[in-house]
Amino acid sequence: MISLQPLTNPKPSLLYVHPFSPKPRTKFKPISIHSLLQYNRKPQLAGETPRVVVITSGKGGVGKTTTTANIGLSLARLGFSVVAIDADVGLRNLDLLLGLENRVNYTVVEVLNGDCRLDQALVRDKRWSNFELLCISKPRSKLPLGFGGKALIWLVEALKAREEGVPDFIIIDCPAGIDAGFITAITPANEAVLVTTPDITSLRDADRVTGLLECDGIRDIKMIVNRVRTDMIKGEDMMSVLDVQEMLGLPLLGVIPEDTEVIRSTNRGYPLVLNKPPALAGLAFEQAAWRLVEQDSMKAVMVEEEPKKRGFFSFFGG
Numbered sequence: 001m002i003s004l005q006p007l008t009n010p011k012p013s014l015l016y017v018h019p020f021s022p023k024p025r026t027k028f029k030p031i032s033i034h035s036l037l038q039y040n041r042k043p044q045l046a047g048e049t050p051r052v053v054v055i056t057s058g059k060g061g062v063g064k065t066t067t068t069a070n071i072g073l074s075l076a077r078l079g080f081s082v083v084a085i086d087a088d089v090g091l092r093n094l095d096l097l098l099g100l101e102n103r104v105n106y107t108v109v110e111v112l113n114g115d116c117r118l119d120q121a122l123v124r125d126k127r128w129s130n131f132e133l134l135c136i137s138k139p140r141s142k143l144p145l146g147f148g149g150k151a152l153i154w155l156v157e158a159l160k161a162r163e164e165g166v167p168d169f170i171i172i173d174c175p176a177g178i179d180a181g182f183i184t185a186i187t188p189a190n191e192a193v194l195v196t197t198p199d200i201t202s203l204r205d206a207d208r209v210t211g212l213l214e215c216d217g218i219r220d221i222k223m224i225v226n227r228v229r230t231d232m233i234k235g236e237d238m239m240s241v242l243d244v245q246e247m248l249g250l251p252l253l254g255v256i257p258e259d260t261e262v263i264r265s266t267n268r269g270y271p272l273v274l275n276k277p278p279a280l281a282g283l284a285f286e287q288a289a290w291r292l293v294e295q296d297s298m299k300a301v302m303v304e305e306e307p308k309k310r311g312f313f314s315f316f317g318g
């Protein structure tokens, strides 16, 4: 059984596990699952609402849409009102991951054309009514000339002015790359979640994107390291989370293990965090959502093999 253990006293010289330069490992005291998940209280919402958060990466296929769906629904389950904007115009798929593809009748393009009202384009989730999806355009349709960051700023202002009140979170699923679609998606955001996998191509793109976000005035950038495989880290075939943290120098919002349940849930249109019993990646997304709410971060993470077989929750050291 694997175990994901937060470190209390991270010392890079001891914890750095580079694929080509094995370093000694230290043992860490497991902590209780309750102190991590804190199910016995509601998280304290930090910062001003709406919190406009862009989920970005640079490289495609690293888990932005998966993160948007799972963190978004976790926030809704915690009682916060959430609007998720699918700004990945060319390869829109957030609706599929949420199982809402048949309910998208109108998009932002129709709202801007005056063909429908904003509330007609907002698709309420089937399970959590405080979660709404907003798509920028229909699949394969072209954006109107001049559609850009200003349109998204207008959209955020319009969401603030709704009768229902200001949403707690506006989460923007960003397209891959660093061209016009990326610039449009990050324009209204005041914080960013950078999703990366522990491989060199993803890290290079993530580093470039970090620079661009900072240039755009987004200073609150946290990272999620996705598709982490303990067996590969142990075999020194994959960078450890500490390597990633050292390379990017960003606060850590969460570490998501590689989990076949993610692919299963993607294909079912049923986000992982809703699974009962929860999958490991689902629990990790839930913890990341907690940290996002409280503007908190993890200090450092070590993924290690447990000495002997234990229960399911031993993943979290419980």
Ligand code: ADP
Binding pocket: 057, 059, 060, 061, 062, 063, 064, 065, 066, 067, 176, 226, 227, 228, 256, 257, 258, 259, 260, 262, 263, 266, 281
């Ligand atoms: P992006 O939006 O960055 O292009 P997606 O969220 O669409 O990436 O994910 C790309 C693929 O990777 C999907 O098939 C998804 O199911 C898979 N995936 C994402 N995260 C994980 C994970 N932690 N474990 C296993 N598969 C994953």
Ligand code: MG
Binding pocket: 064, 065, 066, 088, 093
């Ligand atoms: Mg995507």
